[in-house]
Amino acid sequence: MSPDSSSPDRLLTVDRLVKRFGGFRALDGVSFALGAGEVLGLVGPNGSGKTTCINTISGLYPPDGGAVRFAGQTLGGLASHRRARLGINRTFQSPRPFASLTVRQNVALAAAYGRRHGAGTGGADSAALLAELELDHLAGRRAEDLNSAQQKQLDLARALATAPRLLLVDELAAGLNPAELGRMAERLAALARGGMALLVVEHLLSFLDRLTDRVIVMNAGREIFEGTLAEATRDREVVRVFLGGDHAG
Amino acid sequence: MPRVLRDFLSVGLPVVAIFALLPLVYANQLLLFNFVLFLILAQGLNAIYGFTGYLPFGYVGFFGAGAYGFALAVMHLAAPPALALLLAGLAAVLLGMILTPLLRLSGAYFAIANLAAAQAVYQVIANPALQDITKGPYGVSLASVFAPKASYGAALLILAGVLALVAWLRHGRFGLALQAGRDDPVSAAMAGIPVVSARIIAWLISALIAGLAGGVFAWHISVFYPETAFDLSTSIFAIVFTLFGGAATLSGPIAGVILLYGLYNVIGISVPQYFQLIYGALIVGLVLFLPRGLASLLQRRGIDVP
Numbered sequence: 001m002s003p004d005s006s007s008p009d010r011l012l013t014v015d016r017l018v019k020r021f022g023g024f025r026a027l028d029g030v031s032f033a034l035g036a037g038e039v040l041g042l043v044g045p046n047g048s049g050k051t052t053c054i055n056t057i058s059g060l061y062p063p064d065g066g067a068v069r070f071a072g073q074t075l076g077g078l079a080s081h082r083r084a085r086l087g088i089n090r091t092f093q094s095p096r097p098f099a100s101l102t103v104r105q106n107v108a109l110a111a112a113y114g115r116r117h118g119a120g121t122g123g124a125d126s127a128a129l130l131a132e133l134e135l136d137h138l139a140g141r142r143a144e145d146l147n148s149a150q151q152k153q154l155d156l157a158r159a160l161a162t163a164p165r166l167l168l169v170d171e172l173a174a175g176l177n178p179a180e181l182g183r184m185a186e187r188l189a190a191l192a193r194g195g196m197a198l199l200v201v202e203h204l205l206s207f208l209d210r211l212t213d214r215v216i217v218m219n220a221g222r223e224i225f226e227g228t229l230a231e232a233t234r235d236r237e238v239v240r241v242f243l244g245g246d247h248a249g
Numbered sequence: 250m251p252r253v254l255r256d257f258l259s260v261g262l263p264v265v266a267i268f269a270l271l272p273l274v275y276a277n278q279l280l281l282f283n284f285v286l287f288l289i290l291a292q293g294l295n296a297i298y299g300f301t302g303y304l305p306f307g308y309v310g311f312f313g314a315g316a317y318g319f320a321l322a323v324m325h326l327a328a329p330p331a332l333a334l335l336l337a338g339l340a341a342v343l344l345g346m347i348l349t350p351l352l353r354l355s356g357a358y359f360a361i362a363n364l365a366a367a368q369a370v371y372q373v374i375a376n377p378a379l380q381d382i383t384k385g386p387y388g389v390s391l392a393s394v395f396a397p398k399a400s401y402g403a404a405l406l407i408l409a410g411v412l413a414l415v416a417w418l419r420h421g422r423f424g425l426a427l428q429a430g431r432d433d434p435v436s437a438a439m440a441g442i443p444v445v446s447a448r449i450i451a452w453l454i455s456a457l458i459a460g461l462a463g464g465v466f467a468w469h470i471s472v473f474y475p476e477t478a479f480d481l482s483t484s485i486f487a488i489v490f491t492l493f494g495g496a497a498t499l500s501g502p503i504a505g506v507i508l509l510y511g512l513y514n515v516i517g518i519s520v521p522q523y524f525q526l527i528y529g530a531l532i533v534g535l536v537l538f539l540p541r542g543l544a545s546l547l548q549r550r551g552i553d554v555p
Contacts (some may be wrong), residue, residue, distance in 0.1 A: 059437060080438035089439060096436035098429040100497070109429050112422055114441020158440055 011036045011197045012057070012166055018065030019049075019056050019221075032081065036165065039188070039198045040241030041208040041229065044218035045241055050201040053094060053218070054168045058090045059083045059198070070166065075165040084114040087165035091172055093201075095151035096163060097143035097158075103130065106154055107161045114162035132187075133157045149176055159249060160191075169192065169200045173207040185210040197230040205229060217241075252420040253413075256555040260500045261412030264288065269405055278397060280514060286462055287405045287510050290487040291494075291502035292411045293458030298488075299496035300418055300427040301448050303352065306360040307483055310348075310367030311341040311456045313479040315463025317374055320389040321382070322452070330394050334403065334464045341460020344370065345453045352448055364484075371479035388474035391467065400469040407461045415499050416491050419555075427451055428497065488509070489528070492535055495544025498554050504543055 012034040018068045019027040029051045034040050042050045055061050057068055059080035068075045070088060078086075098106050130136040133153045138146060143154060152172055159167060169188065173181055181204075188211055190196050202208045208215065209229055217225035217232055219241040225232055232238050254436075273283055290312065298304050318340025322333035351362050377385040377425075418424030430437040430444040437444050467473065490509055497499025509531075517524035539545060544554040 058439060079443075080435075081441050084439055084441040085465050092436065098432040098437065100432055101425060101428060105425055106429075109422075109425055109437075109442065110440035112441075113426060113443075114439070155436075157430045158436070162441060 010034070011136065012199070013069040014053070014057065014066070016066035017053070017056060017060055017063055017068065019052050020064045025221050027056065027063075027066075030221060030223050031066075032216050032226070034166070034197050034199060036197050037192055037195045039192045039200060039212035039214070039240055041093060041212050041215035042199060042201045042218060043203070043205065043208065043215055043232070048218040048241075049221040051170055051219055052221075054090060054170050054199065054201060055247050057166075058088060058168055081114070081169060084110075084162050084164075085117055087116040087119075087163070088168070089114070089150070089159040089164035089166070089172055090168035091155040093170045093174075095148065095155045097146070097151050097154050099142070099144035101143060103135055103143055103146070103154055106143050107157050110158040110161040112249045116163045116165065119163035129157050129160055133160075149180060152176070156187075159171065164196065166199070167204075169204055171203060173184055173202055173204045181207055182210075253416045255420065256416040256499050257413050260503065260555050261409065261416060264412065265405055265409045266501055268408070272401070278401060279470075281399075282401055282404060284467055284510060285401070285408055287486060287490060287506045288503060289404070289408050289411050289462045289484065290459060291490040291506050292408075292415050292499075293455050293462065294487045294491050295415060295417060295496055295502045296458060297451055297455035298491060299498070300424060301451050303355075303448070303452070304360050304365045304488065305455070305479060306488070307363035307365070307367030307521030308455075308459055308487055309479055309481060309483040310363070310370050311344060311459035312463040312466070312483055313367070313371060313374070313475070314341045314344045316467040316473065316478040317383060317463075317475075318460065319387075319467040320391060321463035323391050323394055324384075324389065324521065325382075330396070330399070330403070330468050333394070334461060334468070337467070338407055338457045338460040341456045342453050343461065344460075345456030349452065352445075352452060361417070364481075367479065367481075367484070371475055374479070375475035383475075386475060388472065388477075389467075391471040394468060395471040397469060400465055404462075404465045404469065405541025407458075407465060411458050412499065414458075416555075418451075419497070419499060420452040423447065423450075489532060489535075491542075492540075493542055495542030495548075495554065498542075498544045500555050501542050501544040 010033045014030060014032050016029045016031050017027050018025065018029055032051060042053065044050055056063050059078055062077040070086060075083065107129060111126050117152055130139055133156060135150065135153055135157060138150060141153065146154060172184060176184060188198060200208060200211060213228040215229050215232055216223045217238045225235050225238050258520055267286055268281060272278055277283065294308055315337040318337040319333045320335040322328040326334065348366050351359055354362055374383045375386045379385055426442045427447050429440065430442055430447055434444045463478065490505035491502045494503065494505030513524060547554050
């Protein structure tokens with residue numbers, strides 16, 4: 001599949017992206033596109049390049065080949081803090097709070113420094129965001145004192161404080177209990193309905209299923225399937241990479 | 250009342266006031282001056298270590314650059330002390346700019362490279378070939394501007410400014426952004442914080458503080474040698490005082506200076522071997538059991554340490 005990069009409704013276009021670590025090609029020419037308000041699931045076995053993909057889009061690594069285009073602009077080696085101000089933000093697989101700062105300070109800093117150009121100062125104010133993510137009763141606590149589910153909520157709150165147009169979600173569901181999972185899925189779905197584009201890396205397929213029916217399956221740094229989750233589970237190649245050759249009927 | 254002002258009025262100002270009044274009742278002004286000097290240096294080190302996590306073992310390099318910046322301004326430009334102090338700060342900031350690439354290193358590598366850089370500056374200044382400019386290894390004499398009372402007052406003013414600055418770093422937006430970058434540079438960048446440039450600003454602020462301290466030191470003692478201005482124990486003292494009290498707080502480094510420099514003056518001069526034993530044991534104990542200093546004893550109990 002070669003995405004049409006000139007299509008105006010494509011907020012994010014990833015075009016034959018390559019990322020090497022030494023001789024290992026963590027991303028080996030992956031391509032996809034994502035529009036505003038869309039949710040795209042990114043699944044694949046461990047080591048298939050999902051997190052590397054998010055890290056490259058968010059500016060943690062410069063790409064070794066191919067291109068990431070966002071809102072009509074080719075990002076190249078643009079630094080992460082500038083991407084945040086363009087409207088790209090993310091959560092982390094293991095939460096990365098500012099441990100010694102309070103929950104409120106964590107979110108307020110992101111709102112002060114990372115707010116997208118043109119997002120104004122209204123909208124998602126920090127207090128409302130903390131209440132929405134059930135962190136308001138912890139606002140004065142140091143982030144290191146939070147449990148891991150709360151730190152995940154904080155990661156999300158901090159990302160949302162920058163008013164992103166594209167949110168990269170890296171295994172947010174892992175470690176949440178069923179009630180928290182349901183609320184989190186509903187929250188992400190609401191963000192998408194509000195026009196935010198979401199790229200969701202997730203192992204928990206039932207969680208993904210509540211959010212989107214469009215997934216990309218990756219293996220060894222390439223996309224091997226694009227379609228609905230239901231189709232993916234019937235695809236011979238997908239079954240082979242997840243379960244091994246014997247199961248592909 | 251904003252927290253910056255509250256911390257400065259409750260912690261910073263009383264310290265300055267006490268050291269302003271002490272000369273009235275205590276005659277050893279050089280000792281008092283040294284306390285003020287280490288209060289400034291410990292907070293200057295705090296500005297870079299406490300807020301970015303970079304531990305500069307060569308911190309004395311900025312101090313020496315300031316001392317010689319002051320001396321050169323007086324000797325060659327016949328600058329009045331106030332102008333020479335400014336030039337002392339500027340000399341340290343220029344050295345800080347030259348050493349900015351060191352920030353690409355981290356942890357022990359940064360500490361060692363910074364130490365080597367300070368030694369290099371020392372060797373240049375102490376070089377006999379530069380005798381016409383720096384007086385080389387023979388030291389400088391600034392008797393023409395010697396003014397112990399005025400220089401003590403200037404040191405107090407610098408201390409007041411530095412305490413206000415650290416109070417601002419603790420609560421102001423810029424200082425919080427620095428702390429975020431120290432806690433996690435990756436997620437700080439994702440929160441829109443320009444981590445590298447913020448760090449460089451903290452580095453130059455820290456250099457400026459040491460340069461002003463070096464300048465006022467040169468003014469106060471007026472006769473000194475390169476090995477005094479670039480004495481490595483100045484770095485070590487500033488580091489130990491800051492770590493002992495608790496970096497990234499305003500009161501921690503102050504407590505560190507008062508307690509440890511006090512201890513040094515009680516026993517360190519009369520029985521130096523015991524002092525070194527106690528100091529050595531203290532550093533080991535700190536690193537093992539109390540890496541965040543005295544302040545963390547209270548912080549653990551949920552008490553907010555200014």
